[in-house]
Amino acid sequence: MKVLFNNLIDFNEMPLSDWENLYLQIEKIIDNPVAYANCLSGRVLATPFYEPSTRTLFSFQTAMLRLGGTYIGFSDPGNSSVAKGESLKDTVRMLSGYADMIVMRHPLEGAAFAASLFSEVPVINAGDGGHLHPTQTLTDLVTIRKTFGRTSGLTVGLCGDLKNGRTVHSLIKALSRFENNSFCLISTPELRIPDYIKDHLDFCGCAYTEADSLEENIGNLDVLYMTRIQKERFSSAEEYKKQAGKYVLTGEKMKAAKQNMIVLHPLPRVDEISEDVDSDPRALYFTQARYGMFTRMGLLNTLAALPRGKAESVNSNVADVHCKNPRCITNHEKNLPELFKRPESDPSSLICMYCDHPAEI
Ligand code: NCD
Numbered sequence: 001m002k003v004l005f006n007n008l009i010d011f012n013e014m015p016l017s018d019w020e021n022l023y024l025q026i027e028k029i030i031d032n033p034v035a036y037a038n039c040l041s042g043r044v045l046a047t048p049f050y051e052p053s054t055r056t057l058f059s060f061q062t063a064m065l066r067l068g069g070t071y072i073g074f075s076d077p078g079n080s081s082v083a084k085g086e087s088l089k090d091t092v093r094m095l096s097g098y099a100d101m102i103v104m105r106h107p108l109e110g111a112a113f114a115a116s117l118f119s120e121v122p123v124i125n126a127g128d129g130g131h132l133h134p135t136q137t138l139t140d141l142v143t144i145r146k147t148f149g150r151t152s153g154l155t156v157g158l159c160g161d162l163k164n165g166r167t168v169h170s171l172i173k174a175l176s177r178f179e180n181n182s183f184c185l186i187s188t189p190e191l192r193i194p195d196y197i198k199d200h201l202d203f204c205g206c207a208y209t210e211a212d213s214l215e216e217n218i219g220n221l222d223v224l225y226m227t228r229i230q231k232e233r234f235s236s237a238e239e240y241k242k243q244a245g246k247y248v249l250t251g252e253k254m255k256a257a258k259q260n261m262i263v264l265h266p267l268p269r270v271d272e273i274s275e276d277v278d279s280d281p282r283a284l285y286f287t288q289a290r291y292g293m294f295t296r297m298g299l300l301n302t303l304a305a306l307p308r309g310k311a312e313s314v315n316s317n318v319a320d321v322h323c324k325n326p327r328c329i330t331n332h333e334k335n336l337p338e339l340f341k342r343p344e345s346d347p348s349s350l351i352c353m354y355c356d357h358p359a360e361i
Pocket of ligand 1: 133166
């Protein structure tokens, strides 16, 4: 298979023809995983995880083992040279000398993009702060397509922490690439979706509504994507408590949903889906987690075919511009090039290439 993308930082940068090929491969893996058992024998995956993870880390590691490869990595940067003050840049340069691919999770936005600038092997973004989570998005798209046979023409409700949930941001952006999807964005006023995602939807001509009530909207949905309130991204425990427990999907609420609506959740769940929903055949979140492992097998198998090489240089000719997002990697890691692009939706403005936030000129 010819691969046109060589890092996975943002699903929207992957050509749709590559997504199509990848999906077809993932379907074959789901049907017969053992047939892929030796595909990556002798190959090594690096998994530097600077933030907690269960599913994403274990599913990548399991995927690599099921393909016949192996992995190195850390899940607590306190146990690595990061604790001695090593820069992200140096850690990545070194890991890219040892491994054939790097899967990285980091609390700062744009960290995976930064890593890709210094790596000689493909970099996969396993979550960069509240920004994006493209491999969860691939998992979500695979689950939706396996269920409905398509990723278009769907009414998708997303409920919970739409402000801080990177899986939400990634999935909405991804679904906006397919025809006739519309969105119902259910959250408290404090946890609404960021403006840059709304600008993106407006630019793509995707219909969306913002709503407070899950009960009033559940009956219109084909997909309900529940999310956890992202405790670790709040400024204080008090602020988190004001939002916790506001949305809980119960068996009673499911009675108003369509017979073929599906419930997805990237997991981990805290209290936003009560356990009586688990036995409902429309509750697909554990199936979704299993598909996540097969999805990552397909992705690793595809990226491992790429030749090792120096990172492509990125063009950006803007001087004296800074990213004003305090959670952007460029405001923490020293000596990263400041890189900006003009978004298609508003070519008069500038956004940071690492985190997509508006630039301060
Ligand atoms: C999500 C994440 O880390 O963003 N989990 C995951 O990767 N499956 C969702 C979350 O933590 O709420």
